[in-house]
Amino acid sequence: MSETAAQRTTPGTDLTITSSDFTKIHFTHEQIQARLAEIGAQIDSDYAANPPLFVGVLKGAVMAMADLQRNVTLPIETDWMAVSSYGSGTKSSGVVRILKDLEADLLGRDVLIVEDIIDSGLTLSWLLSNLKSRGAKSVEICTILRKPEAAKVTIDVKYVGFDISNDFVVGYGLDYAERYRNLPFIAVLAPHVYSE
Ligand code: XMP
Numbered sequence: 001m002s003e004t005a006a007q008r009t010t011p012g013t014d015l016t017i018t019s020s021d022f023t024k025i026h027f028t029h030e031q032i033q034a035r036l037a038e039i040g041a042q043i044d045s046d047y048a049a050n051p052p053l054f055v056g057v058l059k060g061a062v063m064a065m066a067d068l069q070r071n072v073t074l075p076i077e078t079d080w081m082a083v084s085s086y087g088s089g090t091k092s093s094g095v096v097r098i099l100k101d102l103e104a105d106l107l108g109r110d111v112l113i114v115e116d117i118i119d120s121g122l123t124l125s126w127l128l129s130n131l132k133s134r135g136a137k138s139v140e141i142c143t144i145l146r147k148p149e150a151a152k153v154t155i156d157v158k159y160v161g162f163d164i165s166n167d168f169v170v171g172y173g174l175d176y177a178e179r180y181r182n183l184p185f186i187a188v189l190a191p192h193v194y195s196e
């Protein structure tokens with residue numbers, strides 16, 4: 001069995017990749033943090049009058065929620081939702097199930113959904129209409145990654161970390177069959193891992 005990641009030092013420092021599970025590191029920890037600092041400042045200015053409720057989509061957005069919120073100075077609130085549109089494979093099923101619902105009442109709230117990645121957009125488009133139907137005043141999206149070539153529906157996304165091509169990526173919350181979420185960087189998964 002191959003090692004998942006890397007020879008670890010402290011988070012944020014360079015890691016020596018020894019694994020053949022990845023073809024390349026797409027975004028380093030430092031690149032992700034720099035982008036989140038920019039987005040955090042933008043959120044501070046956009047929502048100054050009405051601090052939003054951050055809705056993190058489990059499990060992929062855990063890292064993004066933690067790091068993004070540390071870059072926001074407004075008195076925001078936090079809630080979590082878990083939905084499923086993927087099995088353990090790499091293709092969207094288009095079928096969305098709520099695995100864990102919100103605790104917050106959305107009536108009249110400004111909601112900011114925080115996602116790990118927008119692929120086909122099917123999950124987000126379902127989530128958008130679901131949260132709007134609960135009476136939120138506004139529902140906007142922040143995603144770390146977006147794959148424009150994979151879009152099957154058009155979604156208005158307020159904050160995008162990075163646009164990427166159609167490669168399957170892991171790390172920084174993103175998994176393949178629940179593995180690799182703990183990587184502090186985002187890497188392209190080698191095809192041999194999911195064709196095995
Ligand atoms: P859709 O297609 O509905 O899918 O926009 C969004 C969800 O699919 C997962 N996803 C990925 N997960 N690497 C991953 O680890 C990827 O490259 C990838 N592309 C899509 C993810 O759970 C996301 O929330």
Ligand code: MG
Pocket residue numbers: 060086174175
């Ligand atoms: Mg996933």
